[in-house]
Amino acid sequence: MSRHGLLEGEYFMNGDVASAEGAICAGCRFFAGYPITPATEVAERMAERLPEVGGTFIQMEDEIASMAAILGGSWGGAKSMTSTSGPGFSLMMENLGLGAMTETPCVVVNVQRAGPSTGLPTLTAQGDMMQARWGSHGLYGIIALAPSSPQEMFELTIKAFNLSEKYRTPVLIMTDESVGHMSEKVVIPPSNQIEVFDRRKPTVPVSEYLPFKPDADLVPPMGNAGEGYRYHVTGLTHDERGYPDMTAEAQEKLVRRLIDKIELNKDDIIELEEDEIDGADVVVCSYGISARVALLAVKAAREEGIKVGMLRLITAWPFPNNRIKELAGKIKAFVVPELNAGQMALEVERCAGGAAETVLVGHMGGNVHDPQVILKAIRKASK
Amino acid sequence: MNGNHEEVNIEGLLRADRIPHIWCPGCGLGSVLRSFLSALIKSELPLDKVAVVSGIGCTGRTAGYVKLDSFHTTHGRAIPFATGLKLANPELKVIVFSGDGDLSSIGGNHLIHAARRNMDMTIICVNNFTYGMTGGQAAPTTPLNARTSTTPYGNYEIPFNIPYLIAAAGAVYVSRWTAMHVRRLEKSIIEAIHKKGFSFVEAIAPCPTQYGRKNRQATGLTQMNYYRDNSIINHGADPRDVGIELNGPINVGKFVDIDRATFSDLQADILDKAFPPESKPQTETTRT
Structure with missing residues (x-):
């Protein structure tokens, strides 16, 4: 050896x-x-x-x-x-x-x-x-x-x-x-x-x-x-x-x-990964495995003509307050898929301050999200 | 930076700017600390390479009074902290100075495992039979029938006999003295410091404020007199026979002094076999 x-x-x-x-x-x-x-x-x-x-x-x-x-x-x-x-x-x-x-x-x-x-x-x-x-x-x-x-x-x-x-x-x-x-x-x-x-x-x-x-x-x-x-x-x-x-x-x-x-x-x-945020109506904000699962839903939503951006939290803490605040004024809603009953979604909601809606796509874990559930949330949020 | 033998007195090893200390009149900690510092000076260790680690409690405050690299950690966790310190820098002589409740109750798991590993460090365990800082509650060392604030009718738990526990767990050096035996305690600490492996010195010490007053030993002097009249020097005693009962005799002396390979010795043996000296670290690109 x-x-x-x-x-x-x-x-x-x-x-x-x-x-x-x-x-x-x-x-x-x-x-x-x-x-x-x-x-x-x-x-x-x-x-x-x-x-x-x-x-x-x-x-x-x-x-x-x-x-x-x-x-x-x-x-x-x-x-x-x-x-x-x-x-x-x-x-x-x-x-x-x-x-x-x-x-x-x-x-x-x-x-x-x-x-x-x-x-x-x-x-x-x-x-x-x-x-x-x-x-x-x-x-x-x-x-x-x-x-x-x-x-x-x-x-x-x-x-x-x-x-x-x-x-x-x-x-x-x-x-x-x-x-x-x-x-x-x-x-x-x-x-x-x-x-x-x-x-x-x-x-x-x-x-x-x-x-x-x-x-x-x-x-x-x-x-x-x-x-x-x-x-x-x-x-x-x-x-x-x-x-x-x-x-x-x-x-x-x-x-x-x-x-x-x-x-x-x-x-x-803070390090974030952003994709097609400019001009988006909906921004999916996620992290870890949920961010990868969400990509499938984002892709499908774009094929349907929905303007959806992706914001991946590479840094979870400290939370990117300013970026969320900034985006909240420009979009209709954040969609936040995460494998819990709403944790980082609370931060997104707090920073959005009512300027944009925050939609939690929670899941208690054991497996990852069904991308269809995220897609439905994106569709609804875009209306 | 210091050479091997630094000219220093006990005052030079104390943080004078932190005096007065928090310890009560009659407390035994000052006396044990003095024996420790005197032992440290006589041990002739390079003092820049000595680190003192304490947990929480009255004894845990010791780290804050010694002018050495000193760490006041969390309750019970001095030993695992000290383990990391020692393994990261094996040049350090690491001394854990903490109380009976800290080391044997909340830190009991760490205590036995460090002894089992024969981690190279010295433990000075000041045993006053109680939790002094929080007001005198029962500890795992409190003798049967003793009164404390959480055993108002008398303690109905069987205490640990710490030397027996620690010897069984694997310590290579185990001794017990009291705060009255200042010179013997000092000598024992010197031996423990020079002992390779997990060395353990129990120092029985008065806590008149929180323990003595509840148990007819209301002053430090009463407690010291009790130690003087009831201590039995019993070197080589079987640790199983040195348990302490309320108002009973206190067996003191050196109970264990054996040689056994330390964690680092065994680690080096195994890894030297796994990696013979000729195999040099290299960068390789095909490993899967």
């Missing part, structure tokens, strides 16, 4: 495996995880591949430990990742909050399955989209990406690492069982053509470094443990030194910044 390095070329692989390969290309060298369908293949691939590139894989005792371990790994200086599905995602919420509060770069892959509870462990859903935004207690900003294909699982996992390092925040990959288990061609470019962003290091002398003093982009440079900074990192509300500060003023300053560093950098973070 020989050691394989970074892959390059064309492969036939599923979304879970592609995500693992993306992580390795992004420089991920520590993975802690726990088996769970339908995300296990991410962990299995990392267990095989990390030793080949000098990284470390560990199977933890549960998902609480997995999330805690990747935060520790990140402070130890390694780009770190875990992967899971609904039940494990719920267990990770506590330490996801610690990651947000301590501004710890890391990536969490959630290959969504149908819930609540054990639900349909092997079958697809998109029911954790609001949990991704609000799942940990308290207030914080978060970034979540929604891949639609194995190729995007590869590319967006790299992007997730880059964003996590740039903005010092956990970044979530919110995919679904369909994409995770779908095998397609994945093109892996040569490593010198892959853009990789590493955390900004402190430029001041060790004695002057304040670990939570932000630069102009609201993100503090990050030194790693063992580099001589001797800093304190806490989940308590803290000042720029990292010291606990139990006051409303400190809370306002810190938490406002945790939210603003995402919100005010939205233009840099």
Whole structure:
């Protein structure tokens, strides 16, 4: 057996495996995880591949430990990742909050399955989209990406690492069982053509470094443990030194910044895919596997002469408020197919503000939408 | 950056700008912390490579007072956080300093699994038999019949004997001292720090405010006197015999000191076989 390095070329692989390969290309060298369908293949691939590139894989005792371990790994200086599905995602919420509060770069892959509870462990859903935004207690900003294909699982996992390092925040990959288990061609470019962003290091002398003093982009440079900074990192509300500060003023300053560093950098973070939006009467807004299923309905509607555009949310969080607002003034309706009872549709409706109708095409998961149901919704919305 | 032996005193290892601390008069944490810092200095470890990780609670605040890379994490999760830290940077000496409730109740699963893996880290578990910060509720360590705010008629749960638990789970070094045994505790922490693998030091400590007052040991001094009068130095005792009863004897000493391959040793053995040194990382384009 020989050691394989970074892959390059064309492969036939599923979304879970592609995500693992993306992580390795992004420089991920520590993975802690726990088996769970339908995300296990991410962990299995990392267990095989990390030793080949000098990284470390560990199977933890549960998902609480997995999330805690990747935060520790990140402070130890390694780009770190875990992967899971609904039940494990719920267990990770506590330490996801610690990651947000301590501004710890890391990536969490959630290959969504149908819930609540054990639900349909092997079958697809998109029911954790609001949990991704609000799942940990308290207030914080978060970034979540929604891949639609194995190729995007590869590319967006790299992007997730880059964003996590740039903005010092956990970044979530919110995919679904369909994409995770779908095998397609994945093109892996040569490593010198892959853009990789590493955390900004402190430029001041060790004695002057304040670990939570932000630069102009609201993100503090990050030194790693063992580099001589001797800093304190806490989940308590803290000042720029990292010291606990139990006051409303400190809370306002810190938490406002945790939210603003995402919100005010939205233009840099948000990625959308738009098709035939100009002049459309109806815009289908979707993401993940539902966006691919919706394409069939969009195509059929266009053949019927309906002016329908497609807006795919590659970034789910932060939500593209401005673009939805802008479109709402120009169109009759948004049609939002998603595998839940209405989550991102609520955001679309909120941003449309009544200027355009929002039509949810909900489906509880277990399988994908029947494109005919989406087509009917497009027809009705266009009238 | 420091060499191997840094000239430093205990004050130099404390964040003076965070004093006064939050601990009550009579609390044993100051004494245990002093033994720890003194041990750390005598261990002659390069201090830039030492990281302290705490969970939540009174003991969990320790990370915030030491002038080292220090992490105050979530309740019970210090050990898995420390696991990631250690695996990402094996040069670090990682020390988990946390309380009995944090480590053995909410963090109990992580505790036994880190011991099972023989993860290379040192755990200092300050056991005051109660949840001090939240007002003195029963812990998994609270002796039978002891009064706490959630056992107002006396505790009717059987407590953990932590040394027995942790030895059974696989720790290579297990000792117990009290906050009164400052020098022996310090010596034991030095040994634990130098021990390769999962080393565990239990430090019994007074909590007069939340535990002592409810159990006829109303001051730190009363509790310290109890430790002095009832501690039995019993090196090599079978861990199964060192459980603690209310007002009963406290077996102290070094109970376990064995050698066993660590997680990283075994990982290296297996991976060196899988990837003999001559096989270099390479880029390949035909893998399917």
